[in-house]
Amino acid sequence: MRSNSGSNRSEIMHLIVVGSGIAGLSAALTGAEAGARVTLVERAAEGEHGGNTRYTEAYLRMKSMDEVADDFIDHFMANAGGYTDPSIEQEMVRDPSDWSPIARSQSMVDPDLLSAFADHAGATLRWLEMAGLRFDFLPTAFITTTTTRLLPVGGGLAMVEMLTDACKAKGVDFHFETTARSLLTHDGRVTGLATSRGDVEGDTVILACGGFEGNPEMLARYVGPQAINLRPVARGGHYNKGEGIRMALDIGAAPNGDFGSYHAxxxxxxxxxxxxxxxxxxxxxxxxxxxxxxxxxxxxxxxxxxxxxxxxxxxxxxxxxxxxxxxxxxxxxxxxxxxxxxxxxxxxxxxxxxxxxxxxxxxxxxxxxxxxxxxxxxxxxxxxxxxxxxxxxxxxxxxxxxxxxxxxxxxxxxxxxxNVFTFGGLKVDRNARVLDQDGRAIDGLYAAGETMGLYYRTYTGSTSVLRGAVFGRQAALHASAGA
CATH class of the missing domain: 3.90.700.10 (Succinate dehydrogenase/fumarate reductase flavoprotein, catalytic domain)
Structure with a gap:
């Protein structure tokens, strides 16, 4: 499976996407549309791929196709992290270019990233609509509600099937039943991926392979021994074993999100x-x-x-x-x-x-x-x-x-x-670039969906699928623009 794109790096960008849920498929299709050569690595077999997205109804915290719900920002900020140092919070009201390394790598909800999330949500749904998905305010399982929710017609399964077909039509190379093992690096830059079927070399890696709700060892380590009483909410969660998070932490990525918690x-x-x-x-x-x-x-x-x-x-x-x-x-x-x-x-x-x-x-x-x-x-x-x-x-x-x-x-x-999904993941910026412990972007590495950490204490409901679509797309757009 070895591939070498070094000779044509300036001609066609090679984008490696790990995971085929909403985040990975959004990244893969966006990259292919931008003219990149895209390889998608997925642990599951075809037909069972798609992670948690395949099994969810995919509630979206939107008040219209173009605007997030009225309580979107407020709910995130009410659950933005632990007891953050006020001096660091004061830094973060300034332009991000003025933040110190401590502020840039701080484990909390980054207001600049949150702004990007809200700003790009509507445009991302319109892009998905152009790909063939339809959205409506359909009935939910909640008898009483406090916020507005939009749904894709056909749920997450429709998202996975439609985007998979669109990716194939654009030439995305799918490698099913292939597990990502570690990142390949050279001079501080990510240059590819080691997998269960060999190395894949490329220009950019986007980690979109879920959290660690399917890994009992990581659950016991982070969530605690009582995690033996948890189980993934759907079959797709069993495929999420945390490799994407681990391999990035191994090369110095900053953690983000509440590692000791999960969406219950x-x-x-x-x-x-x-x-x-x-x-x-x-x-x-x-x-x-x-x-x-x-x-x-x-x-x-x-x-x-x-x-x-x-x-x-x-x-x-x-x-x-x-x-x-x-x-x-x-x-x-x-x-x-x-x-x-x-x-x-x-x-x-x-x-x-x-x-x-x-x-x-x-x-x-x-x-x-x-x-x-x-x-x-x-x-x-x-x-x-x-x-x-x-x-x-x-x-x-x-x-x-x-x-x-x-x-x-x-x-x-x-x-x-x-355990719908775990909260702990990787620190990313508004373009989904993975940041290191000094707040610097790791060259050639992005993360989206559950692999990026965002939630603390209480989940801001109906935002996970939206997060995957928005930041999967933003990762590929930024990587393509940089190439």
Whole structure:
């Protein structure tokens, strides 16, 4: 598989893309359209390629085809990192050319990069539209929402299939069932890629090969030993083993994003479907294996709070909880859309029988439900909006949609935290160039999608696929312009 482009470096740029999700395909197609010779390296077999993108509905935090949602910037900046030194934050209000090396390499959401993200989002979607994709404001799995979401018709699968065909039509050379191992370098410049099938030499490498949610060793090292209770949200995540991040860190790249965290989603562990999410917990109670409530199930709309609730589930013994509802769930219009599992709930005609069926202590569960029921107040139940129908004097409280659970049949679903993708990755600038620990761009190296680190604490929902498309395209545009 050895390829040498050194003799024609000034004639045709050779772009090597690692990964075939939305970030990699966007980079590959953009590079090919710009006249580059493009080699795409992908660990999966053809037909199973596409990483997480293949299995997602690909929600996009947009209020139109051309503008990001109104809360886009604010949500990112509210979760921009840890407790950053104020002197460094003050530097970052100036022009990026005036930033010190410490500021340029700081692990946080770079406001200049965030500005580029927002500015290029609409143009990127218009480019995808020209490639044949269609977008619309389609129904989502969220029963209650706080922001706007655009979707590609056909979801992530349509993105993968359409862009793969477009790349092939433009001459992109796909190497499936080929794993990237390490970066080739010369005099500080990245000159190619070592793979499981030999070396590929080129002018630029774009790492778009996901995070490390499919690597138990990296999960245990960064997220912690409890990560044994996590699993990727879909089959594509198992291919994401972190090589792209590791090989760049090995040559001095700066890390970015929250390495100890990940995007959490509540799923039914019994289901083998992609993303078998359970978003109906605001209308019931959550109990752990000891039969005890442990969190406010309904602090607000489910789209804004499901991740924080899921993290509390992950913290429970064995990383699992049970959602319990009663016959009143039928008062929630179309509640089934928030329960995406293909497995039926556990049913019983009494709380005690339900406790036996799900394997939690009978007396403890009965007491938990009785205390919850006694704490429920009176007021109007409004299932599609925050209704303030809260418990009184109960710890932990329930802030909305709190009604007694006392009408058979009683239903229960197990819930664990899925690992949609890991937050830790590589520091990049607004052009997706990978930066080193001194804030300097590493010549010939770019990163996009999950391989670039961007998120801290709480995920800014419906931005991951958009991030992949925007920065995959920006990486290839910048590399092509430089060539």
């Amino acid at each position: 989603e509540p799923i039914d562990p019994r289901s083998g479907l992609a993303e078998p999410a359970i978003f109906t917990f605001p209308y019931g109670v959550l109990v752990n294996k000891d039969g005890l409530r442990f969190t406010d199930e309904a602090p607000g709309t489910v789209d804004a709070h499901y991740e924080n609730v899921t993290r509390r589930i992950y913290q429970q013994r064995d990383g699992i909880a049970w959602l319990i509802v009663d016959a009143r769930i039928e008062d929630v219009p179309n509640w089934q859309k928030g329960s995406r599992t293909d497995q039926p709930p556990v049913r019983a005609d009494s709380i005690e029988a339900l406790a036996d069926a799900i394997g939690v202590p009978r007396a403890t569960l009965a007491d938990s439900i009785a205390r919850y029921n006694a704490a429920c107040g009176t007021g109007e139940f409004m299932p599609l909006a925050r209704d303030g129908l809260a418990t009184h004097g109960l710890i932990p409280p329930k802030s909305n949609w709190a009604r007694p659970i006392d009408r058979a049949p009683y239903l229960a679903w197990p819930i664990i935290s899925a």
